Amino acid sequence: MNKNIFFEKISEEIQEYAKVHAVKKNQKFYFETSLVEYTKQHSSNAIKYNEGYYSKIFNKETKVVLTASITSLFNFINKNYPKTPILFSTGFFKGKSVRVRIIKEEIDFTTVPTIEKILKNEPKGYNEKVQKLIVECAKKQLKLSQNDKTVIVYSTSENKSMGELEEESGELITFTKRFTYFWLKLDAKKGYYLDNLNPIKIND
Amino acid sequence: MPPFCDAITNNLVAAKNKGAILLFSEEKKEDKPKTALFIYQTIAAPLLETVFTTVAVGLFAIIGIIMYTNSDGTYLEIPWPEYNGWTSESNLTSHFNTHAGEFGYQYLYQFEDACKKNYESSDSLTSKKYIEQSDQGNVFIVRNIISRMVSMVNEQGKMIACYTVGETELNSKLKNKGWKAIPKLPSCYMLI
Numbered sequence: 001m002n003k004n005i006f007f008e009k010i011s012e013e014i015q016e017y018a019k020v021h022a023v024k025k026n027q028k029f030y031f032e033t034s035l036v037e038y039t040k041q042h043s044s045n046a047i048k049y050n051e052g053y054y055s056k057i058f059n060k061e062t063k064v065v066l067t068a069s070i071t072s073l074f075n076f077i078n079k080n081y082p083k084t085p086i087l088f089s090t091g092f093f094k095g096k097s098v099r100v101r102i103i104k105e106e107i108d109f110t111t112v113p114t115i116e117k118i119l120k121n122e123p124k125g126y127n128e129k130v131q132k133l134i135v136e137c138a139k140k141q142l143k144l145s146q147n148d149k150t151v152i153v154y155s156t157s158e159n160k161s162m163g164e165l166e167e168e169s170g171e172l173i174t175f176t177k178r179f180t181y182f183w184l185k186l187d188a189k190k191g192y193y194l195d196n197l198n199p200i201k202i203n204d
Numbered sequence: 205m206p207p208f209c210d211a212i213t214n215n216l217v218a219a220k221n222k223g224a225i226l227l228f229s230e231e232k233k234e235d236k237p238k239t240a241l242f243i244y245q246t247i248a249a250p251l252l253e254t255v256f257t258t259v260a261v262g263l264f265a266i267i268g269i270i271m272y273t274n275s276d277g278t279y280l281e282i283p284w285p286e287y288n289g290w291t292s293e294s295n296l297t298s299h300f301n302t303h304a305g306e307f308g309y310q311y312l313y314q315f316e317d318a319c320k321k322n323y324e325s326s327d328s329l330t331s332k333k334y335i336e337q338s339d340q341g342n343v344f345i346v347r348n349i350i351s352r353m354v355s356m357v358n359e360q361g362k363m364i365a366c367y368t369v370g371e372t373e374l375n376s377k378l379k380n381k382g383w384k385a386i387p388k389l390p391s392c393y394m395l396i
Contacts, residue, residue, distance in 0.1 A: 016360070017360060020285075020359045020360060021341070021359065025264075025333060032292065034292065034293060036293055062292075062294075064317045089288055089289030090290040090292070090296055090316075091244055091289055091316075092288035099292075100294065101291070101292070102360070126381065127338065127339070127381070127382075140359065152339075152340060153340065153356060154291075154340040154341065154364060155338075155339075155340065156300065156343065156356055156364050156365045156368065157365075157377065158303075158365065159303075159354075159368070159369055159373055159382055160302070165362040169295065169298065169299075169364075169365065170364075171291070181294045181295060181298070183298060184300075196294065197296055198294070201253075
């Protein structure tokens with residue numbers, strides 16, 4: 001993609017995000033870049049009712065970068081995925097492409113309570129209960145300490161029963177500069193756990 | 205004549221100014237129409253009707269938003285975001301793998317397309333809108349009453365989830381997750 005077009009597009013994305021979330025547009029943002037490739041191969045992970053459903057699958061590599069500079073972001077993408085079309089939304093695109101999106105504005109971790117503090121608090125209501133479980137599982141599975149901090153970018157219920165609660169999917173960022181997607185589930189043997197974890201190092 | 209919105213068809217239709225028609229017919233019986241009556245017929249009545257209807261429908265629209273988006277009674281106008289793809293490919297495929305069987309979709313693109321269309325048809329007669337206000341921001345939800353498909357979009361217009369929600373589950377979400385129903389408003393309330 002032409003540098004000027006990239007600047008124009010990503011500036012629009014930043015402006016829109018800043019407007020919606022009432023944040024400054026010249027600050028640092030976490031950007032996710034994903035290399036996506038649609039092929040006609042079948043997935044080895046296809047589950048039973050989906051067997052043979054793939055006419056297209058993607059192999060991808062995801063990176064996260066924290067920056068306020070559009071030039072740095074453009075150089076980062078060009079260095080990692082040279083001559084690859086850049087898209088700003090999900091959707092089908094034949095061959096390889098790089099998807100770019102804003103995850104969140106830079107987190108001020110000084111205002112975030114430690115894991116220890118969150119786990120000590122008695123949760124009030126449904127959402128706090130679920131969020132405490134997510135933090136508890138993240139601490140265990142991402143090997144975080146009591147003094148570490150973690151921020152849930154978003155989480156949403158999944159309408160899959162987990163006792164009196166529902167499964168929950170979302171994304172989180174840790175103070176140790178890791179970003180991951182997650183899906184909170186309940187297993188009869190191992191209890192609550194985060195599925196689909198794929199911690200990605202945040203390039204700062 | 206000013207058009208008005210027909211809530212059933214969501215179409216703009218020409219308003220029938222019955223009052224004015226009646227007055228004009230009465231006027232013909234008189235040889236000398238009074239100036240005040242003439243002004244009322246030609247300017248004041250249509251103007252008053254337009255202003256009244258605009259204010260009434262406008263208030264209805266505003267009240268609808270306030271009642272269901274802000275519990276402390278203050279005005280808060282939240283625009284309904286346009287669909288802008290899924291948050292990520294991982295999220296899309298996770299939802300497809302978990303929920304596509306609920307709808308019987310065989311292909312990823314069918315699932316993605318159906319979730320998008322469901323969100324975009326929020327003004328249809330078979331759809332209902334909800335909003336969830338969480339610590340991480342607002343979530344905009346559209347549920348189709350017949351298929352029970354729910355499409356959930358964040359403030360950036362990115363789809364975060366898509367699955368089926370039955371009546372029992374809906375009541376649970378209204379209670380536990382703080383989903384708030386948004387009243388259906390006519391899509392064409394511009395009167396001027």
